Amino acid sequence: MTTPAEANATLSPLILADLSDLPDSRINGSISVDHSTGRISGSGTFSPSFGIGSYTLHFCADFQGAAIRDTGVFMNDRAGSEPKNLSVMQDGVNNSPEILPAGAWTRFHAPNSNDKSILARVGVSFISVAQACHNAETEIPTFDFDAVHTAAQDAWTDTLSAIEVTPGPGVEASLQTVFWSGVYRASISPQDYTGENPLWQSSEPYYDSYYCIWDSFRSIHSLITIVDPVSQIRMMRSLIDIYRHEGWLPDCRMSLCKGFTQGGSNADIVLADAYLKLGSIAQAQGVEWQTAYEAVRTDAEVEPANWAVQGRGGLTSWKELHYIPTDDYDPYGVGPFTRSISRTVEYAYDDFCIAEMAQGLGYMADAQKYFGRAEYWR
CATH class of the missing domain: 1.20.1050.60 (alpha-1,2-mannosidase)
Structure with missing residues (x-):
């Protein structure tokens, strides 16, 4: 039987950041991971979901909750701890429609908190990676999940408070769920x-x-x-x-x-x-x-x-x-x-x-x- 201490010792949370998007529209992308902090940042150029042209989105992800064990990048179904950055583009030579998974990863030692959670803070920007990091740090200066959750609830309460509903007889309560949704x-x-x-x-x-x-x-x-x-x-x-x-x-x-x-x-x-x-x-x-x-x-x-x-x-x-x-x-x-x-x-x-x-x-x-x-x- 595995003791809680032994289970905790083998726990090694892993976060993967894939440069692909859901419709596989990636044109090119780049990503890097900081070996000391575990920060993953990068950029991707994609096709829009219903239009012409392309757009580039930059991102920056920081983590908290456990010490960094190791970091690296992956391509397709292979990964390694070196190098710490990666660039990909469409295969223009063979005109291949296949867009392979590619990105970076950060692996952690077992979390030292009782809830075993890893918190992630992600910023995005159409301007630059630096702007994405700045946006995250400005909007969420500390890794206080409860504070962020409360702020989000307050923002939505303020937005939705422009409308009031007075329930009437014979109206099912589920209708309010549909309405507010x-x-x-x-x-x-x-x-x-x-x-x-x-x-x-x-x-x-x-x-x-x-x-x-x-x-x-x-x-x-x-x-x-x-x-x-x-x-x-x-x-x-x-x-x-x-x-x-x-x-x-x-x-x-x-x-x-x-x-x-x-x-x-x-x-x-x-x-x-x-x-x-x-x-x-x-x-x-x-x-x-x-x-x-x-x-x-x-x-x-x-x-x-x-x-x-x-x-x-x-x-x-x-x-x-x-x-x-x-x-x-x-x-x-x-x-x-x-x-x-x-x-x-x-x-x-x-x-x-x-x-x-x-x-x-x-x-x-x-x-x-x-x-x-x-x-x-x-």
């Missing part, structure tokens, strides 16, 4: 990446994970406008700033990358909704509605070369035929030549929202034109 999930994205955008320098907020506006305009954004208008206003400033630097509003965006469009240019709807409900308040908090109107009008009037990721395609047919044909002739750009009915309906609604903005801003000729185009769904 939905409100919680509706508060996760878009995400505030301010200070973590390496693409351009700006004093404006930067939000990411507009995933995707052709869904979220119907639900999440209209809810956020009511229960968290401050965040919604910052998101509108971010959308407008994306337009300033990239020339188009996103219809979907994640991990600094342009996401695919589905039908219309639905950031027009989000901006119009915020304009009608938060107009003067938002303007006082930094939203430039004139630039916002310029952005939505660009969506309505200018066809981009690639309307698979921004703007609208088939605008010539839209303006001349008043609908999008199934077999549209569109030599002006490329995109998904599908969804002719849903694109027709969405363009009409997008133009209706632009008309509402035009009317409020005093562009009466534009308002008349876009209210007319809003009838094209017929």
Whole structure:
């Protein structure tokens, strides 16, 4: 029989940090481990989950709870204690689709605490490894799990306290679980990446994970406008700033990358909704509605070369035929030549929202034109 002391002596916790992501989209990566502290840090370049381009994410992981026994790196199913760093990239020579597991590891002596736990603190950044370490150290200065847990609970309580529920007779208690779970999930994205955008320098907020506006305009954004208008206003400033630097509003965006469009240019709807409900308040908090109107009008009037990721395609047919044909002739750009009915309906609604903005801003000729185009769904 193994005594507790003997079991404790053989306990050797091992932490592996794999540079692969769940969909195996890694393009390249690098990782290192500090032999004295066990810190694992590195970077990986990946493809977005629903868009074009690539993004690089940096990370930094520190540990507490036991002395370091040894460290090293691994590739595929082999590991060694030397070297202490590793770089990997796609096999461009053989055009191999296989992305092998690769990363670093830290192994510990038996934890000296009674609960036998190893605590991990992980920071991430789109800027650099140093910034990832700084983010972790700033947000979690000590390895106090209970304090972090309490802070997270307090933050969510503060966020969700904008809503109150009064239970009524005949309503099952489980319905509240469903309701609060939905409100919680509706508060996760878009995400505030301010200070973590390496693409351009700006004093404006930067939000990411507009995933995707052709869904979220119907639900999440209209809810956020009511229960968290401050965040919604910052998101509108971010959308407008994306337009300033990239020339188009996103219809979907994640991990600094342009996401695919589905039908219309639905950031027009989000901006119009915020304009009608938060107009003067938002303007006082930094939203430039004139630039916002310029952005939505660009969506309505200018066809981009690639309307698979921004703007609208088939605008010539839209303006001349008043609908999008199934077999549209569109030599002006490329995109998904599908969804002719849903694109027709969405363009009409997008133009209706632009008309509402035009009317409020005093562009009466534009308002008349876009209210007319809003009838094209017929």
